Amino acid sequence: MTNDFYSILGLNENCSDEELENAYRTLKEKYSEDRFLEGEAGNEAARKLTEIETAYREIISERKESEFSSQAGCYSDIEGAIKRGELSEAQKMLDNFNERNAEWHYLQSVVFYKKNWTNESKKQLEIAMQMDPSNQKYKTSYDKLNAKINSANEKNFTDYSGNASPRGEAYEDADRQMGGDGCMEFCCQMAICNILLNCCCNCR
Amino acid sequence: MFGYVKPDLPYLYLKDDRLYKALYCGVCKSIGNNFGQRARLGLTYDIAFLSAFAHNIKGADVEIKKERCVAHPLVPRFMASRDEITEVCAAVNVALVYYKIKDDINDRGRGRVKLAFFKRAWKKTLKKYSAVSEIVERNYDDLRALERACESRIDAVGDCFGNMMRELGEYVLGDASDKNSSDTFYFLGKWIYLIDALDDYEKDGKRGEYNPFRYAFGEYKTLSELLKNHGQEITYIFGGVFAGLKNSSKNLKWKFNHDLIINVLTKGVEAVTLDVFKKTQKDNKKSNGEER
Numbered sequence: 001m002t003n004d005f006y007s008i009l010g011l012n013e014n015c016s017d018e019e020l021e022n023a024y025r026t027l028k029e030k031y032s033e034d035r036f037l038e039g040e041a042g043n044e045a046a047r048k049l050t051e052i053e054t055a056y057r058e059i060i061s062e063r064k065e066s067e068f069s070s071q072a073g074c075y076s077d078i079e080g081a082i083k084r085g086e087l088s089e090a091q092k093m094l095d096n097f098n099e100r101n102a103e104w105h106y107l108q109s110v111v112f113y114k115k116n117w118t119n120e121s122k123k124q125l126e127i128a129m130q131m132d133p134s135n136q137k138y139k140t141s142y143d144k145l146n147a148k149i150n151s152a153n154e155k156n157f158t159d160y161s162g163n164a165s166p167r168g169e170a171y172e173d174a175d176r177q178m179g180g181d182g183c184m185e186f187c188c189q190m191a192i193c194n195i196l197l198n199c200c201c202n203c204r
Numbered sequence: 205m206f207g208y209v210k211p212d213l214p215y216l217y218l219k220d221d222r223l224y225k226a227l228y229c230g231v232c233k234s235i236g237n238n239f240g241q242r243a244r245l246g247l248t249y250d251i252a253f254l255s256a257f258a259h260n261i262k263g264a265d266v267e268i269k270k271e272r273c274v275a276h277p278l279v280p281r282f283m284a285s286r287d288e289i290t291e292v293c294a295a296v297n298v299a300l301v302y303y304k305i306k307d308d309i310n311d312r313g314r315g316r317v318k319l320a321f322f323k324r325a326w327k328k329t330l331k332k333y334s335a336v337s338e339i340v341e342r343n344y345d346d347l348r349a350l351e352r353a354c355e356s357r358i359d360a361v362g363d364c365f366g367n368m369m370r371e372l373g374e375y376v377l378g379d380a381s382d383k384n385s386s387d388t389f390y391f392l393g394k395w396i397y398l399i400d401a402l403d404d405y406e407k408d409g410k411r412g413e414y415n416p417f418r419y420a421f422g423e424y425k426t427l428s429e430l431l432k433n434h435g436q437e438i439t440y441i442f443g444g445v446f447a448g449l450k451n452s453s454k455n456l457k458w459k460f461n462h463d464l465i466i467n468v469l470t471k472g473v474e475a476v477t478l479d480v481f482k483k484t485q486k487d488n489k490k491s492n493g494e495e496r
Contacts, residue, residue, distance in 0.1 A: 117357075119437070119444060120359045148447060151447075152450045
């Protein structure tokens with residue numbers, strides 16, 4: 001079937017996209033003019049025009065599909081490598097890709113996550129979400145990543161960007177140390193004195 | 205690079221304090237007996253932690269007795285008995301100190317005297333523990349390559365040191381090593397590198413030396429400025445490491461009470477990080493005239 005389409009346009013199957021465009025335009029122009037001829041020639045031209053349109057559209061959509069499926073095929077290879085734990089193999093396959101769309105960044109973030117490179121993984125996910133804001137899979141993964149980090153750090157972790165509160169204050173009410181920071185500091189000072197005296201005076 | 209791995213003192217049980225010091229003394233004596241007296245000066249409490257971890261996971265108990273030593277000849281103190289595990293930890297300490305000094309020479313050109321001081325001990329480790337030196341040397345080479353290339357991805361640079369610790373952990377633990385222990389060592393190593401880099405941020409900036417935070421976030425005069433502008437992302441990076449440590453140490457197969465180790469891995473690591481940040485707060489307050 002495809003070969004017929006190519007022969008309608010007078011082209012070879014392996015022609016480039018440019019050649020295809022040129023042939024389509026030339027033939028379309030020619031038959032668009034001929035359409036207005038008298039009698040049978042006019043009808044023939046109209047028929048040819050429809051054929052050319054159909055052929056061109058079919059070839060274009062087929063080419064797009066095969067490009068997509070080859071890409072999708074490669075992506076499934078990468079997913080397989082990741083599942084098997086072959087991270088360096090997966091990274092090599094990713095590096096070989098020329099086109100880097102949202103899915104590429106998503107897979108890169110998965111590879112980084114498996115390597116425990118959480119910061120880079122988050123960055124790649126953010127790029128993927130920027131490129132494809134409607135994709136739910138990316139959003140879910142991003143939320144999961146943040147939840148994992150936040151849940152492991154609920155209690156003591158405070159905002160380091162200038163507002164770190166003393167250790168005593170970060171706990172829930174019933175768990176607060178009486179005396180707060182004073183106790184902790186005193187305890188530390190005593191412990192440090194203890195260590196220093198140990199070193200110098202053999203006080204044990 | 206050394207001296208960052210320590211317990212959060214207010215939360216350290218007295219029983220663990222004694223154990224910790226005894227393990228330190230045990231490794232110190234082991235270094236002296238196996239690799240020469242000089243190398244004992246390079247010992248830090250980080251290796252005491254490694255000794256505690258290894259003995260626990262491998263299920264090897266230690267005997268704690270009062271003994272004397274060269275540094276403390278008069279009053280005997282509690283020391284852990286020496287065994288194979290202590291010897292491996294001693295070798296790891298010597299190798300780490302030796303290659304750290306070598307790395308400093310590469311960066312700054314200073315430290316050749318120190319290197320000569322430790323060289324004999326290091327050579328002795330090669331007889332039985334050449335694998336340790338191979339691991340440390342290879343990972344330091346990888347790190348140097350990344351530093352020369354001015355790598356700006358924090359995860360990539362931290363990965364080298366994390367990997368070094370992971371491999372050392374697997375070597376020390378042997379058959380008792382599993383994914384959880386490997387991951388714990390990986391995150392600990394990554395954290396050590398990152399906290400050291402953060403602590404040295406200002407120094408490296410003045411000297412014009414490589415610091416991953418300089419390339420990732422830019423040059424600021426002080427650490428507090430860096431944190432003011434990029435505090436969120438730096439918090440996220442450390443948060444990721446803490447989460448990794450907590451999740452991997454949760455499922456370790458302990459053979460003895462592990463209060464000490466969990467204190468170091470969960471509380472100690474965060475406390476030290478907070479201290480580095482607090483240091484900048486004190487600078488801020490002074491400059492704002494709040495502190496008298």
